[in-house]
Amino acid sequence: MADWRPMWEDLGVSLKCHDELIEALGKAYEQFFLSRANRPKAMEYFDFVVSEAHGLRIKELLEFKERGGFVLGTFCVYVPDEVVTAAGGLAVGLCGGAQISIPFAESVLPRNICPLIKSAFGFKVGRICPYFEAADLLVGETTCDGKKKTWEILNDYKETETLVVPHRKDEAGRALWRGEVRRFAAMLDERFGAVPSLARLKEAAELHNRKRAALEALYEARKAVPTPIAGLDALLAAQIVYYDDAERFTRKVEELAGEVRARAGDGVGVTENGELARILIAGAPMALPNWKLHALIEGLGAVVVCEELCTGTRYFHNGRVDLSGARSVDEALDTIADRYLSIPCACFTPNRERLESVLELVRAYKVDGVVQHVLSFCHDYALEAVRIERALKEHDVPVLTVETDYSDDTGQLRTRLEAFLEMLEK
Secondary structure, eight states, X not given: OOOOHHHHHHHTOOHHHHHHHHHHHHHHHIIIIITOSSOOTTXXXXXXXXXXXXXXXXXXXXXXXXXXXXXEEEOSTTSOHHHHHHTTEEEEEOOOSOGGGHXXXXXXXXXXXXXXXXXXXXHHHTTOOHHHHHOSEEEEEOSSHHHHXXXXXXXXXXXXXXXXXXSOOSHHHHHHHHHHHHHHXXXXXXXXXXXXXXXXXXXXXXXXXXXXXXXXXXXXXXXXXXXXXXXXXXXXXHHHTXXXXXXXXXXHXXXXXXXXXXXXXXXXXXXXXXXXXXXXXXXXXXXXXXXXXXXXXXXXTOEEEEEESTTTHHHHTTOOOOOTTOOSHHXXXXXXXXXXXXXXXXXXXXXXXXXXXXXXXXHHTTXXXXXXXXXXXXXXXXXXXXXXXXXXXXXXXXXXXXXXXXXXXXXXXXXXXXXXXXXXXO
């Protein structure tokens, strides 16, 4: 493996803190992934991506910039990839999902806010994440009040653009969001001298259509009984989609989906003695390297068969952008905006769409029980969990709602999950 420390040092990364992160990440990855048997062979690529996430991938981003491109650091599924790609840029996810950066965030931010926000913010303040340092611009969004106000503070540390996401999917909300996507495209032109032409928007749409379709195909293969791939492995692919090169990622996920389909056809499951329970996890996103809940559930003998998360089905929800009939850049941008607005995030009200989506996933994946994942102080998902739980109980679907963060609360979580899974057996 190459020595990436000089590159990290040139970027301004705190080597001491980064070394601690890499050491902890390596131990967790060995425990949760590499120590398990019967994984699909195609997962070797994703293991490699994780091993080089802060090395080779950062080098690729820097080389892309040297060739005249620009890099945007993003936090959310609402940043339109098609617009960034068509303008000659790359959008990459930013570090989050880990406890190591939170003390840095709490030196600036209030303690009683979402750990995902604090973790991401702390990675920048602590100079631990090379993606923050390699990005030319950060792009946030207003999917919750915590994010909305944090991006204002983050702008003091690195230039941050904020997209205003409406909270209603009516005509006024659609008009606002279409205007934001057009403004975003104009901002890229002004900031980087990059105009997303109609031809390039169509080309970019096909690229990202294929990427979302590949991930959806992997999820489709998980509907088989017994489940041919562990939830941890599928989650990893859903997390890496935010970081990897789109073309390469698409090819590798297509290979993985093909292997998983073949395993399903041969009746190969991830456990030798059948499955204790098929679990759907719904709720707040699980940013890399947040693997705790999956590891606990699958360590208890159950299998996670689907994630109704931004690192899951919401990423490829209504995934195809059809620009074949677009006659102008503005028409194309409106079509792109409409696809992103269809994503069923908890920020919307009313939100019958997400209730129906969860119920449909329960049916399609033959789910025995639902675990709702709520991050501490995440009001959107905590409050929406009330309605989701009611809807599931009306349909006689067992549900457990857990609130957690990135600290080591595995003992308490294990006790609750164990009791839930035992109840499913009865």
